[in-house]
Amino acid sequence: MKTAVRVLACCVALACAVPGLATEVSxxxxxxxxxxxxxxTHLDTPANLPRPGWNVLDDHTAERDFSQVDLPRMREGGLDGGFWAIYTGQGDRSPEANLAARDHGLVRLAAIREMVAANPQQFELALTADDAQRIAAAGKRVVYISMENATPLATDPSLLTAYYRLGLRMLGITHLRNNEFGDSANTPPEWNGLSPAGKALVAEANRLGIVLDASHASDLVFDDLLELSRAPIVLSHSGADAIYEHPRNIDDERLRKLAAKGGVIQVNAYGGYLKDTSTTPERSKALEALEEKYGDQEHMDAATVARFLAERDAIDARYPPVRADFDDFLKHLLHIIEVAGPEHVGIGADWDGGGGVDGMEDITDLPRITQALLDAGYSEQQIAGIWGGNVLRVLRETERVAASLDGGAKKDVPAHAH
Known part of the structure; x- marks a missing residue:
């Protein structure tokens, strides 16, 4: 959820906390x-980097500005870092749209690297599974780079090598629509799984050492990834179909297959995938008009954001939204842990991309998850896996597979970068 209206879920969560949901963190x-x-595993915060006046070093807690992640709140919420996403909206797949996607992806990649380069005492680029602990121990925030939607590669899939050498370590195949590489969960099938180009992309990602991500992809793409990938795969931000049936969620049978292959599902906190938050036609029409009026959030300065939110508040007053809460998130998390096992679960809340629920509005609330896992009887070792160890195990195995496949590109990359 990246455009102005689709981040409304994020804004609503930030603005409408429900004190009654708060549970004391011991x-x-x-x-x-x-x-x-x-x-x-899914931080959409890079979308904020080009915004006029927005700075990742500033504390945006008191402001409603489409922002849930910044350095002060990372410290307060104990978030050591994660996978910072190169998100590209799916165009119409014309040559012009694919070239625009190519350029957008490279610009977003540069923005992430520029954030790190400009703040070397606060952030560090992570390139291997072992880098995360070292970076965190040095008091810095961990920046792995991921790609949500492979459409920047549509004009030239060989660009994946360049992305790898510049830090890409996780690759999502699709977003809300089908692309050249495979089918989306949200649209009728075109390829019935991965396309021939998508299958070739899987092999190349394995060779390079890039983790494959099935979030937003169709079930048949998930099946193909699980079958074709030589390394375990992840779902970087998904939920449980058994709790709320939705195309973006995954059924228990596939959860078990994912675990059997060593993969990990990172549980999202996007309300529309946690429960039925469908709205009235009148609200939808009003939100669509708001989006048309203001356009993409990336270009809004603070004054424009304030006007947007005032108009959004008026829409909320006329047509109250349905919102998910922390208990809805926990239902998905605890069910998935029970089905897949705690060694195959993590957190990918979709911060700054629509994630956030009543009672967990931004990353300062992350200790609530730790409390809930303790209350559910999970051990410190299991909770450590959920908070990072499990996805790092997948990355480490992906590195091992790459080393076994004609050397990959690893030898061309320094052990770490600042």
Whole structure:
């Protein structure tokens, strides 16, 4: 959820906390949370980097500005870092749209690297599974780079090598529509899974050492990835179909198959995938008009954001939204842990991309998850896996597979970068 209207879920969550949902986080949970390496596998925060006046070093807690992640809140919420997404909206797949996607992806990649380069005492680029602990121990925030929607590669799939050498370590195949590589979960099938180009992309990602991500992809793409990939795969931000049936969620049978192949599902906190938050036609029409009026959030300065939110508040007053809460998120998380096992689960909340629920509005609320996992009886070791160890295990195995496949491109990349 990346355009102005589709980030409304994020804004609603930020603006409408429900105090009754708050559960006290114990000193034990706080201390455990601080000890753990805490990673999130889907941070859409790079969308904020080009916004006029927005700075990742500033504390945006008191502001409603489409922002849930910044350095002060990372410290407060104990978020050590994660996978910062190169998100590209799916165009119409014309040559012009694909060239625009190619350029957009490279610009977003450069923005992430520029954030790191401009703040070397606060952030560091992570290139291997072992880098995360070292970076966090040095008091810096961990920046892995991921790609949500492979359409920037449509004009030239060989660009994947360049992306790898510049830091890409996770690759999502599709977003809300089908593309040259495979079918989306949200649209009727075109390829019935991966396309021939998508299958070739899987092989190349394995060779390079890039984790494959099935979030947003169709079930048949998931099946193809699981069958074809030589390394385990992930779902970087998904939910449980058994709790709320939705094309973006995954059924229990596939959860078990994912676990059997060593993969990991990172549980999202996007309300529309947690429960039925469908709205009235009148609200939908009003939100569409709001989007048409203001366009993409990436180009809004603070004054424009304030006007947008005032108009959105008026829409909310006329047509109250349905929202998910922390308990809805926990239902998905605990069910998935029970089905897949705690060694195959993590957190990918979709921060700054629509994630956030009542009772967990931004990353300062992350210790609540640790408390909930303790309350559910999970051990410190299991919780450590959920907060980062499990996805790093997948990345480490992906590195091993790449090393076994004609050397990959790893030898061309330094052990770490600042």
């Amino acid at each position: 000193e034990q949970a706080k201390a455990l949370h601080e000890r753990l390496l805490v990673l999130d």
